[in-house]
Amino acid sequence: xxxxxxxxxxxxxxxxxxxxxxxxxxxxxxxxxxxxxxxxxxxxxxxxxxxxxxxxxxxxxxxxxxxxxxxxxxxxxxxxxxxxxxxxxxxxxxxxxxxxxxxxxxxxxxxxxxxxxxxxxxxxxxxxxxxxxxxxxxxxxxxxxxxxxxxxxxxxxxxxxxxxxxxxxxxxxxxxxxxxxxxxxxxxxxxxxxxxxxxxxxxxxxxxxxxxxxxxxxxxxxxxxxxxxxxxxxxxxxxxxxxxxxxxxxxxxxxxxxxxxxxxxxxxxxxxxxxxxxxxxxxxxxxxxxxxxxxxxxxxxxxxxxxxxxxxxxxxxxxxxxxxxxxxxxxxxxxxxxxxxxxxxxxxxxxxxxxxxxxxxxxxxxxxxxxxxxxxxxxxxxxxxxxxxxxxxxxxxxxxxxxxxxxxxxxxxxxxxxxxxxxxxxxxxxxxxxx
Numbered sequence: 001x002x003x004x005x006x007x008x009x010x011x012x013x014x015x016x017x018x019x020x021x022x023x024x025x026x027x028x029x030x031x032x033x034x035x036x037x038x039x040x041x042x043x044x045x046x047x048x049x050x051x052x053x054x055x056x057x058x059x060x061x062x063x064x065x066x067x068x069x070x071x072x073x074x075x076x077x078x079x080x081x082x083x084x085x086x087x088x089x090x091x092x093x094x095x096x097x098x099x100x101x102x103x104x105x106x107x108x109x110x111x112x113x114x115x116x117x118x119x120x121x122x123x124x125x126x127x128x129x130x131x132x133x134x135x136x137x138x139x140x141x142x143x144x145x146x147x148x149x150x151x152x153x154x155x156x157x158x159x160x161x162x163x164x165x166x167x168x169x170x171x172x173x174x175x176x177x178x179x180x181x182x183x184x185x186x187x188x189x190x191x192x193x194x195x196x197x198x199x200x201x202x203x204x205x206x207x208x209x210x211x212x213x214x215x216x217x218x219x220x221x222x223x224x225x226x227x228x229x230x231x232x233x234x235x236x237x238x239x240x241x242x243x244x245x246x247x248x249x250x251x252x253x254x255x256x257x258x259x260x261x262x263x264x265x266x267x268x269x270x271x272x273x274x275x276x277x278x279x280x281x282x283x284x285x286x287x288x289x290x291x292x293x294x295x296x297x298x299x300x301x302x303x304x305x306x307x308x309x310x311x312x313x314x315x316x317x318x319x320x321x322x323x324x325x326x327x328x329x330x331x332x333x334x335x336x337x338x339x340x341x342x343x344x345x346x347x348x349x350x351x352x353x354x355x356x357x358x359x360x361x362x363x364x365x366x367x368x369x370x371x372x373x374x375x376x377x378x379x380x381x382x383x384x385x386x387x388x389x390x391x392x393x394x395x396x397x398x399x400x401x402x403x404x405x406x407x408x409x410x411x412x413x414x415x416x417x418x419x420x421x422x423x424x425x426x427x428x429x430x431x432x433x434x435x
Contacts, residue, residue, distance in 0.1 A: 003033045003041075010044040018057040025061035029160040035167055042164065042173040050178035055220060056227045058178065062186035065160035067136070069192030074144045075105040079279045080193035082184060084217070087205040087355035088242035092120050092150065093256035094264070095276045097308035100148040101299040104285050107143045109153040109191050121152050122364075126250040126329055126374040130318035148312050157190040177213075181220035185228070195231040195282045198222070199275055202430055203240035205351025211236065211430050218433040225434075231282050233434035237271060238426050241349040241384055244268030248363040248377015248398060250329040257326045260306040267383070270428060273297070278432075330375035332398035334405050337381075340388040344418040349384055353415035357408050361399050376400055378412055385425035388418070 006024050010016055024041060027033040050058065071078040079099065083089055096106045110120035110132075121132040134142065134151040142149045161183050168174050188196050200208065200218045208214035218234035225232025244265045246255040258264050259272065277292030286292035299305040310323050322328050358364060362373035379396045382388050395412050399405035 003027060003037045007037060007041045007044055010041065010048055013048050015051060016054050016057075018060075021054065021057045022061045022064075025058070025065060025160050025164075028164065029065045038164060039167050039171045039173070042168050042176075042179065043171065045179055046173045046176040049176070052220070052223055055178040055182055056224055059182040059186045059189065059224050059228075062158050062161040062164070062182055063189045066158050066190060067154075067156040068190045069136070069140075069157075071105075071107055071140075071143065071192035072194065074140050075107075075147070077195065077283050078105045078107050078143065078193045079195040079197070079283050080106065080108055080188060080191060081197045081199060081275060081279060082188060083199040084184070084201050084207055086201040086239040086243060087351040087358075088244050088247045088252065088268075089199075089201070089239075090120075090123060090244065090246070090252040090256045091199065091268075091272055091275055093123065093253065093309070094259045094268075094272045094305075095279070096148060096150060097260065097312060098272070098276050098296045098299045098305040099279050100146075101304040101308040102280060102285060102295050103147075104280060104283055105143055105147040106279075107139065107149050107191070107193060109139075109151055109157070109187070120150070122372055122374075123249045123252050123256075124150065124318075126253045127313055127318040127322045130313060131316045134316065142315055146308075146311050146315055148308060149315075150312060151316070153187060153191075158186045161186045175207075177217050177220055180207075181217060181224060185221050185224040188225075189228050189230065193230070195279070196225060196233075197275060197279050197282060198232065198234040200234050200236050201239035202236055203238055203351060204353075205242065205355055206239035215431070215433065222434045231435070233278055233282055233432060235275065235278060235432055236430040237274075238428060238430065239351055240426055241351050242354050242378075242380055243271060245379050245381065246377065247354055247358045247379070248361070249372065249374040250331070251377040251379060251398065254326045254329055257306070257309070257323060260300060260309055261303070262300045267428065274429065330373075332373075332375040332377075332400050334399045334402065335396060336399075336405060336409065337393050337396040338409055338413055339391040340382065340394045340418075341390070341413070342388075342418055343390045344388060344420050345423040346382050346384050346386045346388060346416060347419040347423050348415075348417040349380065349382075350415040354378055354380065354412060357411045357415075360411075361397070361404050361408055362401075373400060378408065380412075383425075385423045 280286040280292035
């Protein structure tokens with residue numbers, strides 16, 4: 001078998017066999033198939049697509065390129081969640097400790113931000129000392145000991161996916177549902193959780209801009225989970241405006257802690273309860289969503305969720321004083337609030353513009369490995385459907401550079417539009433895929 005044969009077959013619309021896909025992935029992982037041929041193969045998949053069988057075989061091959069954990073040796077049932085990325089999405093920081101506080105172990109390997117999608121690891125590093133580079137054994141030991149762990153993905157998990165994604169990122173072959181689905185699910189399968197909740201974002205601040213695309217991706221990932229013998233549910237949630245109010249690393253950690261104390265924004269709290277309850281139902285810890293949400297609300301009310309977050313931070317070397325006193329988290333030099341330019345109702349708040357503005361302030365990175373500023377970001381005070389009076393606080397910019405601050409003030413204001421008529425709030429969820 002030759003790599004060129006596999007490329008040409010897919011280029012011409014053929015269906016690749018399990019053997020052909022595994023041959024190509026394994027050859028690429030060993031360095032026997034060069035980057036330029038792997039790039040051509042990925043582009044052929046972008047143009048020609050893959051059926052469900054091919055997508056599963058690709059996922060399986062990517063997962064098998066490295067170590068595949070089996071968490072059943074550590075805990076009876078572990079649950080994981082994955083978001084396809086968005087603006088102000090600090091859901092993991094709240095959901096993971098709440099679900100763990102309800103007695104369900106959560107072992108999660110997260111990533112860093114790239115573009116306007118913030119990274120969970122970057123947020124947690126706002127807390128001095130917090131380690132995101134746990135070894136495989138540390139991951140397993142901590143999950144067994146306290147039932148919660150949040151770390152970066154080790155290089156031993158689906159290494160072929162990491163190498164292939166790096167090529168896709170620089171060759172214009174990212175937007176392919178089979179490639180996206182296999183990339184996400186290969187890492188989740190390799191990480192070992194038996195149950196997975198997928199949070200698929202839809203809108204201007206998401207990779208999937210339309211509900212139809214998001215639903216197609218969700219179905220592909222749920223089908224992969226079924227074939228892998230995992231319990232998988234996908235939620236389609238709105239990302240046409242930031243989730244919650246805070247956008248920026250330390251700002252989002254502060255908002256997550258507020259939410260664990262019962263003081264978080266209503267939309268963000270509702271989203272966390274939906275995702276967390278789905279996780280509890282998926283593993284049989286709650287009979288239905290209503291009971292699951294009630295258990296999570298109890299974990300907020302009795303502060304057991306906050307206590308679990310504190311134990312997570314402590315276990316991974318973080319300074320828990322920053323959890324107890326979040327005002328100690330990094331703070332920007334300039335904090336400036338902009339008032340509404342007119343009376344009316346918020347008609348639009350473009351999530352993508354807000355996210356890119358936060359990146360320009362230094363909250364995100366344009367290229368991998370770039371340093372970020374944990375203290376900067378944006379806090380929105382009014383969202384779609386909210387009535388406003390002229391001059392009342394609309395948003396606040398946190399900046400460490402006056403030129404970037406001034407640019408951010410202009411840009412976020414342009415992300416808003418207003419209507420004299422009443423505007424309906426955006427829907428929270430667009431649906432669910434899976435059992």
